Amino acid sequence: MAMKTVLNLRNQLEKFANSRKLSFTSNKLAPIKYAERNNSGTLLKVEFTDDKANEYPSSFLQDNCTCPQCFHPSSLSRTRKMTQLNLQNVLEKVEFNLNQVKCTWGDGHEGVFTENWLFDRRFTTDNINYLKTGLRDDPILVESSHKLHTANFNQVLNDKSVLNDTLMTLCKVGVVLIQDGPLEVGGLRKLVDKIGFIRQTHYGHEFTVKSEKNAANLAYTSIHLCVHTDLPYYVYPPGVQLLHCIKQFVGDGGRSHLVDGFLVADKMLQAYPKEFKTLCKVPLEFSDVGKDFIEFNKVHHSPTFVLEPRTGKVTRIVYSNQQLSSYQPIPIDQVDEVYHALKVFTDLCYDPKNLIQFKLNDGEMLVFDNWRYLHGREGFDPSAGDRHLEGCYVDWDEIFSRIRILQEKS
Numbered sequence: 400m401a402m403k404t405v406l407n408l409r410n411q412l413e414k415f416a417n418s419r420k421l422s423f424t425s426n427k428l429a430p431i432k433y434a435e436r437n438n439s440g441t442l443l444k445v446e447f448t449d450d451k452a453n454e455y456p457s458s459f460l461q462d463n464c465t466c467p468q469c470f471h472p473s474s475l476s477r478t479r480k481m482t483q484l485n486l487q488n489v490l491e492k493v494e495f496n497l498n499q500v501k502c503t504w505g506d507g508h509e510g511v512f513t514e515n516w517l518f519d520r521r522f523t524t525d526n527i528n529y530l531k532t533g534l535r536d537d538p539i540l541v542e543s544s545h546k547l548h549t550a551n552f553n554q555v556l557n558d559k560s561v562l563n564d565t566l567m568t569l570c571k572v573g574v575v576l577i578q579d580g581p582l583e584v585g586g587l588r589k590l591v592d593k594i595g596f597i598r599q600t601h602y603g604h605e606f607t608v609k610s611e612k613n614a615a616n617l618a619y620t621s622i623h624l625c626v627h628t629d630l631p632y633y634v635y636p637p638g639v640q641l642l643h644c645i646k647q648f649v650g651d652g653g654r655s656h657l658v659d660g661f662l663v664a665d666k667m668l669q670a671y672p673k674e675f676k677t678l679c680k681v682p683l684e685f686s687d688v689g690k691d692f693i694e695f696n697k698v699h700h701s702p703t704f705v706l707e708p709r710t711g712k713v714t715r716i717v718y719s720n721q722q723l724s725s726y727q728p729i730p731i732d733q734v735d736e737v738y739h740a741l742k743v744f745t746d747l748c749y750d751p752k753n754l755i756q757f758k759l760n761d762g763e764m765l766v767f768d769n770w771r772y773l774h775g776r777e778g779f780d781p782s783a784g785d786r787h788l789e790g791c792y793v794d795w796d797e798i799f800s801r802i803r804i805l806q807e808k809s
């Protein structure tokens with residue numbers, strides 16, 4: 400990859416990290432210059448020293464009052480009930496000093512709001528855009544020429560800033576290769592303990608990927624695996640997958656395949672808008688029936704491209720050719736349209752410009768966004784040697800939460 404592209408990726412990541420310090424209180428001091436209510440008492444108006452007028456509805460302040468009657472301090476939760484909210488109970492008096500505003504409502508209730516509390520909750524366009532930006536928004540799209548971001552296993556475990564960078568890269572780029580991990584099982588658990596906890600599925604907590612007879616999943620054979628997202632038959636498919644290579648197969652074959660589904664969806668939107676729309680609209684049935692960690696019978700319907708209502712963009716790819724059910728809840732005249740769109744999508748996934756191919760080395764862990772990347776592997780000859788991978792999942796909720804904690808304490 401060209402140096403310029405590397406720098407751009409780094410700049411984008413740094414810009415993002417700096418723009419999104421997540422904390423309960425602002426680090427900036429925003430002394431209050433002026434505060435008053437409007438004539439009808441429905442609004443509080445506050446001017447900070449940046450000379451910009453900010454308005455806060457009385458209803459919002461009433462609902463967010465942090466007095467002991469309204470707010471439970473140790474759980475940081477509202478105790479005031481929505482049924483207690485009285486929209487006719489408007490602001491009667493507003494007093495302020497540099498650091499706080501005291502509001503008195505018509506019923507005599509008093510609430511105090513600090514400068515930082517008010518500043519962080521401004522209803523300005525910039526602040527609203529900042530607040531509604533998700534950690535996985537604005538992804539950096541990845542073609543096959545992209546060199547995988549790497550991190551050292553021990554550093555990720557022991558250095559919180561490396562853990563933060565690794566998780567932020569996972570959010571924005573969607574894939575990280577963690578190197579120099581152990582050559583035995585248990586490494587994944589150590590890594591996930593630093594983030595949160597393993598997302599259990601019907602394949603257990605950690606699952607072992609070895610070639611088996613009578614395998615419950617095609618992954619547990621030596622047959623090639625078409626690129627797919629994992630567990631498309633779950634209503635809540637796991638957000639992130641971790642694969643630890645304990646022993647790589649020596650010889651030809653067995654290479655891993657990885658493709659950025661957001662990149663391919665974006666290319667489809669540009670070049671094949673009709674097919675893109677089909678994959679956004681038509682829910683397909685995925686299923687998995689059998690016995691592994693427990694007996695299971697999972698069925699779920701999902702469009703291939705799931706759109707995020709907040710952004711209108713693709714937020715999740717749900718596709719596995721091997722788990723696509725033979726029961727499909729679609730009208731007969733839509734069948735060919737769907738297959739055509741799926742073929743366009745899959746052919747683009749296997750386009751050498753998009754398909755990342757590599758062989759994991761012993762001790763390496765591939766961590767990737769299972770809502771974004773499709774993964775697969777070439778077939779291999781199981782008689783030529785062992786191949787042993789351990790895998791597990793973590794949900795995005797745990798990763799977002801860990802990032803917030805890491806950034807709050809930095």
Ligand SMILES: [Zn+2]
Binds near residue numbers: 465466468470509510
């Ligand atoms: Zn109160």
